Amino acid sequence: MDTNRMHESERQAREWLLHLTSGRATREDGEAFRRWCLENEQHAAAFARTRRMWEELGPAVTSHRKNLGRSDRPTSRHAVRMTRRRFVLTAISASVAAVVVARFGGDLLVPVADASTLRTAVGEQRRVEVTRGVVVEMNTSTDIALRRSGDAVTGMRLRRGEAVVHIDPLVGQPFVVELADARLSSSPGTAFAVRCDDDAGSVTCLDGRTVLSRGSANTLVKPSQQVDFSEEGVSPAVAVNPDHALAWRRRVLIYDNLPLSDVVADINRYRPGRIVITDAALGARRVHARFTLDQMADVPTLIQDAYGAHATHLPGGWVLLS
Template sequence: MDASHRYDRRTEAHDWLVHLTSGTATYEDGEAFRRWCAASDENALAFVEARALWEALGPAAALRQHGTRGRVRGTARGLHNVRLTRRAFLGGAVAASFAALLMARSDMFSQGSLPDGRGLRTRVGEQKNVVVAPGVSLEMNTDTDISVREHGGIVTGMHLRRGEAVVRIDTTRKDPFVVEVADGRLFSTPGAAFAVRCADDAATVTCLDGQAVLNRDGTNMAVKPSQQVAFDASGIGTAVAVNLDTALAWRNRVLIYDNQPLADVVADINRYRPGRIVITDRALGERRVHARFTLDQMGEVATLIQDAYGAHATNLPGGWVLLS
């Protein structure tokens, strides 16, 4: 690559950084930026260098502020749309971190009414208990979205659209209560209790008491107490034994992580706090960690991670933190 190409790439990266932190960027800008970075490793590297310069000198000294929006839009057209995995998103793709910042401000995370007009929601960081039907109670975790299924004015089930909840079926309930999560349907008997979770296009069912039967693609799988089954677009896993005190520690306002990649830990923590923590160093994101946080520590969790693992933190407006 000749010097002129390197200069153009750096100029584009600087323009992107100015525009994305200007407060005027749209969701479409974020998608265009994601495509620009995903188009080549050189683009992504140029943005990392631009961010480093921004940290060292400050945006006013390092970046040109004039004419940014029109030029940024022009440079992003015609690039291939490369799909990023969740690990790439959290393990080193700076591009995706800023695309996600814009997405968080878009309608896809709005709290408007559900199409059927009946829904239950919790905000980021909020938990609550709800009686959804006679003999059916829910413990809803943070950032959870549930639509209620009715037939003839009677609640017959629910659809977990996003988030996490514990469902308890009273021993006195006679009518069935069907729980939909992702593309699976969960049937249970009176006295059963189970947790369902749906995040990042993957779902899990964890049984606490009684027995639940997961039906997916015409196949039934029984989930017994202290077992968990995970499934996604690639298929359904086998039932595995889990420690309920660890897996469902959020019910006690505690998060426990046992030998998990830091990228996955941060992805989960982001559900409990405003803004977002993004790991921009792949090696840091792949480090296996053992950690325990209380929900009261969410405001300082980025600092705790920084101190524990020697990471460098870049603080952005709105609770966004880049760790490298």
């Protein structure tokens, strides 16, 4: 084995561990980490060693604190003898804990920034009447900018997340919804769901008729139909069961024959931190599952029990499954 490559893998593994537990890691970071683990066996092995080192940290720190607690006088700089590894790991733990408290102690309640912005935090759902006759149900981690003409709200832009828009039959003015590089035009009495992830999105019609406009192309979406779009184009409308597709409105998530990696990616929207699958075979397993939003904290344990996965719990809600 190339010693230089092994040392480089170890260095990168330590950097990944510190970043994943820093409280600053994003969904994209989680995906990048998963790809890094799958690049070659050295990466996965290096992280496994680093992970085991981290797991040893808990008992070591607890023991050290107990030893300190036995003394009734201040400890001098030389009184406590620690190995170099334990000292380094303890310092890492303290700094990570401070970052996690700062990050997750306040970010769980995201306020409305101003009269033109609506947001929900991780795991939060809201129902808002944005203007007379237009009600928006917002799912977790959703960011909406309201469009105005004078004092009147005339539309909205879904910048991130998922929402259901209800337009009362008596609404007289058009209400336009934008997401990514597309826009939706709907008549009064229409209800539809929209979801936006980066440059991709989807539209699910519940009542009435909705038209998705993207460039010069217009796509009609009828009740119980869904249309997806991305940089690759717009997919044909497909029939969906709204009760399943939008079960989050009942605080339920339903997955029918999906890869576990896709299920985890969706569940990550509902909980702080991330669940990261580091094993390709585990991520490819097909899943039929039903979770309530009250079970989000237990999902890693449920996956561990169902598939025999190994779960490593890190600060800030991060869990590594292998």
